[in-house]
Amino acid sequence: MIANPAQYEPLRLRAKALHLNGLVAHWSEVGDAEWIALLLQWEEEERAHRSLQRRIRQARLGHFKTMADFDWAWPKRIDRGAVEELMSLAFLADATNIVFVGPNGVGKSTLAQNIAYQALIQGHTVLFKPASQMLGELAALDSDAALRRRLRHYAAPDVLVIDEVGYLSYSNRHADLLFELVSRRYQNRSTLVTTNKPFAEWSDVFPNAACVVSLVDRLVHRAEVISIEGDSYRFKEARERAEIRASRRAATKSSLHKAPPS
Known part of the structure; x- marks a missing residue:
């Protein structure tokens, strides 16, 4: 029997939270053993590690250069302070959107991937998706039920990264689907977008789409827009x-x- 059960109650609650039911059932016999705290620590660390690895796989970030290797001197213009502040993830508290605007090859996707990875480390759910792949997938669905399910899938993560908006042109249906997704996430969850087109040129990305103005307005309201210039x-x-x-x-x-x- 444990001499002072109250002293070991926090450990028992940790074991219960880990669903170590056999250990909890025999707590009165072993709860004061010196190895219990270390066992619980090992189990918690291992589960946290496995959870992170699973969420990394599900996020589909792919391979990317870490911020330690990012060459801040290469872009001709970039607000380093603003980017480093985004790494603190404070923007998630009020579901602020992030938009990286700049030409090809200046590091927009790398920055978005690093922010997304930091969010994963902090326990958030993340999904990284090229715009062409995501919109093509949504547009190809042939039933309303399947479309609703897939929109819920993209609306669910704490952080959704939509990469490379502007590299292709899209139909009105693609524009409507992106507007629907941005609207579902609006003021609820943060969306990160990388684009090589300033917003004034999004009408070229979605030619003849009636919702372009509303899409941009919904996306940039309470958003942090980071412009990057360079080769x-x-x-x-x-x-x-x-x-x-x-x-x-x-x-x-x-x-x-x-x-x-x-």
Whole structure:
């Protein structure tokens, strides 16, 4: 029997929360054992780790460069302070939307992925989806019931990242579906959007769509809009890799010319 049951009650409640029913059933026999606290800590840490890994898989973030490797000096213009503040996730408290606007290759998706990953670490649900894939999937559904289910799926995560809006043009139906999704999440959950088009050009992305003005208005109300200017970092990396390969070839060629005849 435990000499002072009240002293070990917090541990028993932790065991109960973990559904360790066998341990709870025999608590009076082992509840004061020194190994109990360590066992509970191991179980909690392992479950937290498995939960994070499961949510990472479900989020479909893919591979991305961490903020430690982000080259802040490359963009010609970026509000680093605003981006770093977003990493605190304070915007989730009032369901603020985030929009990264800028040309190809300046790191919009990387920033969105890092914010989404931070949200996962903090226990939030996240889904990362390219705009073309998400809208194409929704538009292809041939029944109202299936469409409603899929809209609920996209409306549910604490953070939804819609990547690369503006790289393709869409029909009126696609525009209506995006408006419906943004409206469902409006003031309830945060949506992160990356786009290469300023909002004034979204009428080119959704030509002839009557809801474009309402879509933009709903998206940017109480939103943080981060504009990024600069050249493509991917082009920079490709050029550097080409220069390295050329330098290696030149060094190899030089060493062959200098080799003494056998």
